[in-house]
Amino acid sequence: MKCLAMAIALTTALACATQPASAQTLAAVKARGELICGANGTLAGFGMPDPQGNWTGFDVDFCRAIAAAIFNDPTKVKFVPLTAKDRFTALQSGEVDVLSRNTTWTLSRDTSLGLDFVAVTFYDGQGFMVRKALKVSSALELNGAAVCVQQGTTSELNLADYFRSNHMSLKTVTFATGEEALKAYESGRCDSYTTDSSGLYGERLELAEPSQNIVLPEIISKEPLSPAVRHGDNQWADLVRWTHFVMLDAEELGINQGNVDAKLKSDDPETRRLLGVEGQYGEALGLTNDWAYRIIKHVGNYGESFERNVGQGSPLKIVRGLNALWTKGGLQYGPPIR
Amino acid sequence: MPPQILPRRAGSPRRFGGIALQIALVVVIGSVAYGAFSNVAENLAHAHIASGFGFWNNTAGFDISQTLIPYSASISSFGRAFWVGLLNTLLVAAIGIALATLLGFAVGIARLSRNWLLARLAGGYVELIRNVPLLLQLLFWYNAVLKALPVVHGSLALPGGGILNNRGLFLPRPEFAPTFGAVLVALLAGIIVAIALQSLARRRRARTGEEMQILWPALGLIVGLPLVVFILAGFPLTFSLPRMGRFNVVGGVEILPEFAALLLALSVYTAAFIAEVVRAGVLAVAPGQTEAAAALGLRSGMTLRLVVLPQAMRVIVPPLTSQYLNLIKNSSLAVAIGYPDLVQVFAGSVLNITGQAVEVIALTMAVYLAISLFTALSMNVYARATAVVER
Numbered sequence: 073m074k075c076l077a078m079a080i081a082l083t084t085a086l087a088c089a090t091q092p093a094s095a096q097t098l099a100a101v102k103a104r105g106e107l108i109c110g111a112n113g114t115l116a117g118f119g120m121p122d123p124q125g126n127w128t129g130f131d132v133d134f135c136r137a138i139a140a141a142i143f144n145d146p147t148k149v150k151f152v153p154l155t156a157k158d159r160f161t162a163l164q165s166g167e168v169d170v171l172s173r174n175t176t177w178t179l180s181r182d183t184s185l186g187l188d189f190v191a192v193t194f195y196d197g198q199g200f201m202v203r204k205a206l207k208v209s210s211a212l213e214l215n216g217a218a219v220c221v222q223q224g225t226t227s228e229l230n231l232a233d234y235f236r237s238n239h240m241s242l243k244t245v246t247f248a249t250g251e252e253a254l255k256a257y258e259s260g261r262c263d264s265y266t267t268d269s270s271g272l273y274g275e276r277l278e279l280a281e282p283s284q285n286i287v288l289p290e291i292i293s294k295e296p297l298s299p300a301v302r303h304g305d306n307q308w309a310d311l312v313r314w315t316h317f318v319m320l321d322a323e324e325l326g327i328n329q330g331n332v333d334a335k336l337k338s339d340d341p342e343t344r345r346l347l348g349v350e351g352q353y354g355e356a357l358g359l360t361n362d363w364a365y366r367i368i369k370h371v372g373n374y375g376e377s378f379e380r381n382v383g384q385g386s387p388l389k390i391v392r393g394l395n396a397l398w399t400k401g402g403l404q405y406g407p408p409i410r
Numbered sequence: 411m412p413p414q415i416l417p418r419r420a421g422s423p424r425r426f427g428g429i430a431l432q433i434a435l436v437v438v439i440g441s442v443a444y445g446a447f448s449n450v451a452e453n454l455a456h457a458h459i460a461s462g463f464g465f466w467n468n469t470a471g472f473d474i475s476q477t478l479i480p481y482s483a484s485i486s487s488f489g490r491a492f493w494v495g496l497l498n499t500l501l502v503a504a505i506g507i508a509l510a511t512l513l514g515f516a517v518g519i520a521r522l523s524r525n526w527l528l529a530r531l532a533g534g535y536v537e538l539i540r541n542v543p544l545l546l547q548l549l550f551w552y553n554a555v556l557k558a559l560p561v562v563h564g565s566l567a568l569p570g571g572g573i574l575n576n577r578g579l580f581l582p583r584p585e586f587a588p589t590f591g592a593v594l595v596a597l598l599a600g601i602i603v604a605i606a607l608q609s610l611a612r613r614r615r616a617r618t619g620e621e622m623q624i625l626w627p628a629l630g631l632i633v634g635l636p637l638v639v640f641i642l643a644g645f646p647l648t649f650s651l652p653r654m655g656r657f658n659v660v661g662g663v664e665i666l667p668e669f670a671a672l673l674l675a676l677s678v679y680t681a682a683f684i685a686e687v688v689r690a691g692v693l694a695v696a697p698g699q700t701e702a703a704a705a706l707g708l709r710s711g712m713t714l715r716l717v718v719l720p721q722a723m724r725v726i727v728p729p730l731t732s733q734y735l736n737l738i739k740n741s742s743l744a745v746a747i748g749y750p751d752l753v754q755v756f757a758g759s760v761l762n763i764t765g766q767a768v769e770v771i772a773l774t775m776a777v778y779l780a781i782s783l784f785t786a787l788s789m790n791v792y793a794r795a796t797a798v799v800e801r
Contacts, residue, residue: 157762164459164767185765186459206657217657218577223754224762229471232483243658244473245668247748248758256748259553260561260576261667263657303458 097169097301097308098142098358106148109135110168113153114251116274117382117390118174127151130381131172133371134193134299137315138170140370141363155249157224160185163300170301170312174268176226177298189298190313195394195403197291198230199269201276204284206263211290215240220253220262222246227267230293254278268295273388311357318364320406321346322373324397329372332365346409353409364409374404450768465764472759474750476666488760495755496777502672502751503738503781509677510737511730514684519714521689532685539682545743547679552671552747559667562658571651573659579670580652580662587646596639600631607631668749672741680737684730691726692718723796731789735782742778752777 101107111132112119119129127149136146154162154173163171164186174196175181177189200211200219208214211234221228223246235242245262247253254275257265267275272287279285299316301309322328325343327335335343344350347368348361355361371377378395379385396402454461466489473483478497481490521532539547557576560566565575573580604627611622640646652662695718703713744751745758752774761770 157758160762160765161767164457164765180763181765183458184460186454186457214657216655216660223758228473228759229763232471232473236484242473243475245475245748246472246750246754246759248745248754252748259557261557263562304456 097305098311101142101169105143106150107135107139107142107170108150108152108168109138110154110159110162110171110173111135111151112173113151114249115174115271116277117386117388118270118274119151119153119172121151128381130194130377131174131299133377133381134172134315135170137319137367137371137377138312140366141311141315141359144366144370146370155224156222157248160187163187163302166302169308170299172299174271174297175300176268176295177300178226181300186303187300188303188309189300190309191316192296192298192403193316194270194297196268196270196295196297198227198266198293198295199272199291200288201257201265201272201285202263202288204286208263208288211288211292212238212240214242214264216242217263218243218245218261219264219266220245220247220257221266222250222253223248225267226293226295231266234292250275268297270297270382270388270390273390274382277387307358311359314357315367316374317406318346318367318409319371319374319377320397320404321409322364322368323375324399324406327368327373328376329368332368336365342409351410454768460764460766461769463769465760465766468764470760470763472763474755475748476669476750488764491760492752492756492773495750495752498749498755499738499741499744499751499753500781502669502676502744502749503741506673506676506680506737506741507734509673510680510684510733513677513681514733515688517681517685518688519692521685522692536682536685539679540686544675544679544740545746548671548675548743548746551674552667555674556667556671562654565654565659571649571662573652573654573662575659576667577658578667579665580659581665582649582651583661583663585648585650587643587648589643590646592643593636593640593646597632597636600633600635604628604631666749668744668747671747672744672749672751675743676737676740679740680733683733683736687726687729687733688722690729691722691724694725695721720796724793724798727789727793727796731786734785734789738781738785739778 109132111127112129114120115129117129119127119131121127132151135149135151139149140146142148152162152168154168154171159171159173159175160181162168171187172193174194175189176196177192181187182189200214202208202214214235219231219242221231221244228244228246231242231244245253245256247256250267250271253267254265256262258279265272265275269287269291276282276285276287299312301312321342325340325346327343327346332347336347336349338344338347341350345353347365348354348363352361354363357363372380375392375397378392382388382390383392392400392402394403396404398405451461467487469484470486470488470491471483472491474481474491474494476498477494478501479490479494480486481494486494517532517535520528521536523529523532559574559576562575562577565573568574571582604624607624607628611624614620614622650661652659652664654660699717699721700713703717708716741751742753745754748754757770757774761767764770
């Protein structure tokens with residue numbers, strides 16, 4: 073229903089607004105005094121309000137980093153919880169400035185949806201969770217199983233692909249939200265629940281008996297999760313993209329929340345450029361030159377955000393794997409700031 | 411009786427100003443609609459969002475849990491998914507309307523019963539059901555009732571080979587041998603002859619006033635004849651029983667819990683409103699009619715069937731139509747429990763995968779509009795056919 077309302081809002085907005093939606097997001101955000109960030113709302117580790125109502129998570133930190141860069145204040149963000157179904161419409165219609173909600177970058181989303189994906193903040197893949205009692209040790213043993221899945225996700229499509237290419241039959245039960253799908257799995261409506269494996273770790277912990285459920289070893293797809301912005305506003309896309317890159321570069325240079333003040337006095341030219349001691353790189357993005365300093369000071373580097381939210385400092389205990397820096401055998405690679 | 415509107419003579423001076431005003435209104439509405447339409451198209455192009463129905467024949471790629479027509483994620487198109495969703499909506503709406511009507515009439519008449527307990531029970535049903543939001547009732551049926559069924563490995567075996575668990579009700583699937591056609595032919599012939607017999611009996615009664623008992627011969631023709639052919643053809647009907655597979659029940663006819671919950675919620679809810687419509691209709695029939703029927707010696711059941719209900723129907727049909735339309739539109743709440751209706755499949759998965767919100771939502775709304783208008787039209791035809799003929 074929310075989707076319907078939003079689609080109508082989109083139609084109305086499109087029918088009324090005549091100005092082209094480009095090159096104005098940053099100005100609009102600055103004028104408004106806060107960033108509006110589309111987030112998950114129910115996914116532990118990535119985007120969820122804690123019992124006190126403070127939003128936390130890996131995707132949430134990314135929006136806080138953008139707010140820190142613009143306002144020098146990571147709290148100037150309004151988070152809008154979105155379901156997988158509603159998320160693109162919310163971004164297209166301008167309800168949110170940036171979508172940071174564990175969203176897979178695909179060609180059709182990048183082109184025909186009128187969106188721009190900026191950078192892969194998390195390399196993920198789709199996995200399956202089953203009950204231990206089922207005595208299944210591989211996804212290839214799931215022939216004939218009922219699988220619960222969330223609607224409007226790449227998971228929904230990969231699931232059909234995977235079973236087809238392995239000549240297995242399945243019964244898909246589709247729900248509008250991940251919560252409903254998980255609840256149906258827990259009640260025994262399905263044998264398995266499938267989503268991005270990062271999500272499986274978080275959602276397993278929400279079950280009544282996490283230890284009675286296991287995540288199968290197969291990763292059946294590539295899920296490069298990326299924040300997205302509206303197509304056509306390159307300045308805003310650059311800002312969002314470099315927010316990610318600068319957090320990677322900071323980790324690579326060993327700059328973190330604790331030592332960033334001391335690093336201001338560093339002699340290292342790369343560190344000096346990154347922190348805005350030298351050059352006008354921040355102004356080129358439409359920000360102040362200490363933009364990166366603000367991000368590191370308030371939010372931390374990529375590794376800090378990862379470990380705090382989903383890594384060893386969190387209940388999820390996801391290993392860095394593909395998300396390690398390129399210098400440590402991973403895929404995360406920040407282009408140089410110069 | 412519908413209110414009579416006296417036709418005004420066309421061409422009168424007052425009429426002319428009215429027509430000009432109406433033309434002006436149509437022009438204004440038309441230009442606003444055109445402006446909105448072209449603006450949407452222009453802005454979609456600006457925002458680089460694809461538009462049009464070019465996606466219609468592309469491969470859908472997602473599975474649907476209940477399909478009345480053949481559908482496969484790997485080869486079927488978005489267009490096919492649309493039809494699957496539409497048929498699922500029509501299925502739940504059609505069965506829902508039938509059940510709600512039966513239940514509604516029963517409850518409505520029960521509420522007028524002289525039996526104190528029956529009338530109070532019917533009253534309690536109406537008050538309880540129509541005052542609780544439908545969405546909550548739907549979630550109640552789905553989460554509280556159906557989820558309480560046994561899990562798949564503790565399934566209940568039903569007499570006759572059915573299996574019941576929290577993944578659905580699995581019934582034996584009838585499988586027809588080719589010779590089963592002869593049974594159908596016999597059934598058809600039996601029905602035709604029975605109808606001829608009935609008209610013969612009616613003519614004879616009109617001519618001579620004698621009642622001709624045709625119940626047993628008719629039953630013999632409709633039931634007995636096909637049964638004899640069925641036996642002669644060597645029992646051309648078998649049932650494939652559902653059985654337990656590794657994970658799920660396989661084989662048989664599957665009734666999804668999502669479908670059952672939606673059907674229950676829609677029929678139980680709408681029946682409460684229909685009951686009130688029926689009660690109002692029956693009360694609207696002048697008491698003199700019942701008294702006259704009693705004076706003629708009709709029993710109370712016959713009075714209800716032959717005198718009261720036919721007259722009450724004229725009052726009942728218009729508000730009943732509204733209830734049917736409500737039921738059809740309320741079926742879109744399916745999205746809350748994952749029943750694959752039009753909204754869930756088309757305005758859900760298809761919208762999200764293609765991202766073409768404007769086209770998908772517009773088409774979905776048009777479909778509901780068409781279904782509702784068609785329902786209203788059929789009911790109006792019925793109402794006109796049963797209207798009082800003034801002499």
